[in-house]
Amino acid sequence: MTLTEERDPAPTAAILIIGNEILSGRTQDANLGWLAGRLVELGIRVKEARVIPDIEAEIIAAVQALSARYSYVFTTGGIGPTHDDITAEAVAKAFAVPLIDDVEAAGRLTRHYGADKLTPARLRMARIPEGATLIDNIVSAAPGFRIGNVFVMAGVPAIMRAMFDWLAPSLAGGARMLDRTISCALGESMLAEPLSAIQGRHPEIEIGSYPYFQAGRFGVSLVARGTDEAALAAVAEEIAQMIRRLGGDPMET
């Protein structure tokens, strides 16, 4: 069950991870979980994530679909100096604006690398869509950018994180989403019916049931989420009582 937008008017977001390396299984994505966690802290609801390859038409289509649908879109990857870095150009096309040489971005690259080492490849990183504003990169100078509701960031986790922390104060957040997690070693199917009854009594709280299987044994984590602390506490208590009634040992984790 998920809270409807009518009940929860908080801003929404999509995360768009651009890069063949994730889809080839070569690299484990490290950006989605971190970004989702930070957005949740800011009261922004992450509604969707996509991983797509470095193909221009795919990037254009995804940026257009997601930016039309959600309050914010955060992209990672494809803004470096090499031939496979095509995100800036694709995002410009998604917004139907030209890609321009940005004077401020070129200045930052000049100060970082030195004018004599500012190769054409490096200057490529100063090309941003017309009308975009820069996102600071305190790690390696080459900036990200924002155009409309789309924030274009690097794929290297250390740089992406620095960029996000820089831009975060500009985001409008909603009510902070709170959560309580109660785990037990009971099988999920034992809990299904009473849990559904608790969910039915508390439509303002979203209850998720996440089974796990470790060392040959099943258990389940029950996660209650919502913006009302008192309602959340009531649900957490009902869940704990339900687990005890079924002979389990509720652990808040």
Place this chain on the structure above:
Amino acid sequence: MTLTEERDPAPTAAILIIGNEILSGRTQDANLGWLAGRLVELGIRVKEARVIPDIEAEIIAAVQALSARYSYVFTTGGIGPTHDDITAEAVAKAFAVPLIDDVEAAGRLTRHYGADKLTPARLRMARIPEGATLIDNIVSAAPGFRIGNVFVMAGVPAIMRAMFDWLAPSLAGGARMLDRTISCALGESMLAEPLSAIQGRHPEIEIGSYPYFQAGRFGVSLVARGTDEAALAAVAEEIAQMIRRLGGDPMET
């Protein structure tokens, strides 16, 4: 750069991860990387991945969009016994067929739990779309299913992996995608131009450039991928020579 389908007629796949817990940042996804790696080994090209919440309309839309576009779709999550497990019902709606009580699936659950413990919640896991075929679950009995080109699997990694290994022999693979990775401590922007020239000479090989930043130092991994081992070896050698020419020390990793 990505190989076009004209050059590479291998089957394609999308991965659809269903579950609020990934989007809330609470759980780090462990299925995408594993599945992508296994599909690549089978000669199947993973073209897209999506993470969506447990919302029926979202699941229907994603299943329809992805199954129309790719050879295979693999979903994880949402097939358990609790109120938030709505994947089977949503997939049935995506294919416009009824959700039925499957006799074989119910039999497996009866043998696993015992007839006296087969609660309505557990029997929920025997409901599959009409016309679907079962995917074995050697871990916890409740099966996944295949309908059309869509494979519906559990979200618990140990169960998902067992389900995938069971169904993998039924997949048609293409030419195995091979890769060679050469890393060096040079900055990506130094390599951009000569690397682009190598890519231009070898359109049959896809070359990706993945910078990393560790302990205050930049480096880059250059990944060449393709199905022709000899062409791949030639590209790997050209990349190593390029790195040496620029004063770097190529390491195959």
